[in-house]
Amino acid sequence: MIYGRCAACKSQRRRCPSDCIFSPYFPPNDPQKFASVHRIYGGSNVGKMLQQLPHCVREQAANTLYLEAQCRIQDPVYGCVGIISKLYQQIHETEVELAKIQTQIAYYKFQNQQFEAESNLSSLAPQGNNMEMEHFQWPSQALNYSN
Template identity: 50%
Template sequence: MNSTRCAACKYLRKKCPPDCIFSPLFPASDPQRFAHIHRIYGAGNIARMLQKLPAHLRAQAAESLSFEARCRIEDPVYGCVKIISQLQQEIFMAQSQLAKTLAQFQVFCNSLSIADPQFQHAAEASSSFIDQGPRSNHL
């Protein structure tokens, strides 16, 4: 057997052809990566997906498939959606905390501007910042 076979060809127990679509994406040094993807998607489906993509996007697709397959193996029900939901919840909590902090800052600036008119400019500047609101990037 040839020791230069990629992880996919080793896993599938076949000869690795020179034009193997898996070879640049699944090196022999990381056999688990292909095993996970194969378990979830199947080798034929992976090959078809990768062949439809331009060559410069295949590595990124393989990385994404690998991540999603690992997540699906660890959590068969939710997969990577669980992580996405957790991150969205963290974003929501951070935005809520930011809004609360900005509101407290506005109250503080308003109390300072009433007590000392020289702080009026700071209160106006913070008011324009608060009116813009926290920016969010929804998925």
């Protein structure tokens, strides 16, 4: 139970009734919360909104109204949408960066597989014979060149 007037009743300089719609959500020790909401939405409108909601979601609604009011005060043009747009932009930039990195990883894996295949082929070549493949001649070729 909150003793004294809630922040809304203090702000509006009125007596706080026992069934005040604002008192559970705008305590007297946080007057800025109600001041922000009042500045953007108006006290009467906030009261109407809270009365239309079920009791179980009123606290969440009051906190959301406060958050949105703070965003609107900081950025009068875009408010919360500005923050959401910036976050979407960051997500998009991160996805692009991730795609580039995944492409680089695939490229390096492909290069590594080619290198391993080449090293496996070179390990299969005959070791004791110093004769290189480009100097090898079939006996029939050797006869043609001797003529």
